[in-house]
Amino acid sequence: MVTRENGAIAVFGATGQQGGAVVDALLARGARVRALVRTPKSDRAQALAARGVELATVRIDDPASTVAALEEVDAFYFMTPEANSLEEIEEEVRVGTALVDAAAAARVPHVVFNSVSGADRETGVPHHDSKHRIEEYLKLSGLRATMVRPAAFMENFATVMAPSLEDGTIVLRLPLPNDIALKMISIKDIGQVAAAILLDTADVPGGAIEVIGDEPTGPQIAAAFGARAGLPSRYEALPLSVLGNDLDKAMFRQFAKPSEYPSDLAAVKAIEPTTWDLAEWIRSTGWTAPADRVRS
Known part of the structure; x- marks a missing residue:
């Protein structure tokens, strides 16, 4: 250059x-x-x-x-x-x-x-x-x-995609099938x-x-938050109908398709060796479990 x-x-x-x-x-x-x-x-x-x-x-x-x-x-x-x-x-x-x-x-x-x-x-x-x-x-x-x-941004797990704590269990709900990996950074x-x-x-x-820094499935994402909190975890796949925005529906419909192209995490690490995976993001941002929603 x-x-x-x-x-x-x-x-x-x-x-x-x-x-x-x-x-x-x-x-x-x-x-x-x-x-x-x-x-x-x-x-x-x-x-x-x-x-x-x-x-x-x-x-x-x-x-x-x-x-x-x-x-x-x-x-x-x-x-x-x-x-x-x-x-x-x-x-x-x-x-x-x-x-x-x-x-x-x-x-x-x-x-x-x-x-x-x-x-x-x-x-x-x-x-x-x-x-x-x-x-x-x-x-x-x-x-x-x-x-x-x-x-997708890992930061979404601090806002719109944040897990909840229900009866002592970390619960994550996303409009994504259980077996589909979500690419994130x-x-x-x-x-x-x-x-x-x-x-x-x-x-x-x-x-x-x-x-891309990581690509876990929904259950693996829930488990990562559960491990950080020292609590059991559960993942629940939701239907696309929970999304109110048509653009979001189109995006998650695409996310639900198996990727046609393999991710190259090594290429990203070659540029930035300290790139976080999800567990590192959770730890580095100081995430803590939210207040428990105890069912009456």
């Missing part, structure tokens, strides 16, 4: 979870970071500035602002806003393609797109296929590009892998990597 002296690494999405993890990893490696933000006065943007991150204001509807923000950078990481409806999916693609166009106009030496696991093909999951469309657009741009494709490790690629310290054959 041809780098410019003291060039910055540009990050779009720096105020979010994944982009924030990338910024953390870059700063820890001593890199100059330029955050492309739409609201520089926001608390999150100002918190980045307080850590020494340069702020560049961009407006997607004003391509010149984005091109200017990408001038003289060594590399550019971007992710697109997560879509929760079909209308938002089209907006996601519009933002993604506009960022690619700006990177091409600014002649950015290396672009890293934070995509999603499975986006190398169309899957029928609308908010994953949108990232496939952006990947394809990026490939046609002529830019040197790397696709980072994270699996910690957000921290997404940042570590992306930073290594941006700084050109990692080799990614083929220009794409699925970022």
Whole structure:
């Protein structure tokens, strides 16, 4: 890679979870970071500035602002806003393609797109296929590009997929068959892998990597939480009907299909040897069992 002296690494999405993890990893490696933000006065943007991150204001509807923000950078990481409806999916693609166009106009030496696991093909999951469309657009741009494709977040087990404690048993319920493995990764490790690629310290054959740290089944996930709590565990597979969002239903329907492609955990470990598996995430985050729901 041809780098410019003291060039910055540009990050779009720096105020979010994944982009924030990338910024953390870059700063820890001593890199100059330029955050492309739409609201520089926001608390999150100002918190980045307080850590020494340069702020560049961009407006997607004003391509010149984005091109200017990408001038003289060594590399550019971007992710697109997560879509929760079909209308938002089209907006996601519009933002993604506009960022690619700006990177091409600014002649950015290396672009890293934070995509999603499975986006190398169309899957029928609308908010994953949108990232496939952006990947394809990026490939046609002529830019040197790397696709980072994270699996499901382990952090979901602290929020929407959190296990419960019922009558002294750790209980995990997901709309996923018992025998299907769920690929997963910690957000921290997404940042570590992306930073290594941006700084050109990692080799990614083929220009794409699925970022995965573990792939346990539902019963194995429940058992990992049970082991941490020192309690018995139980897994219960739920029907897709428990999901209120059609996009989530499409996603879990895809998750329920046996994977056609083997995961390459070794490739991720080669880039970031400290990548967490689920048990390490549970331990490192200090997870503790919730309050018991004792049936009367």
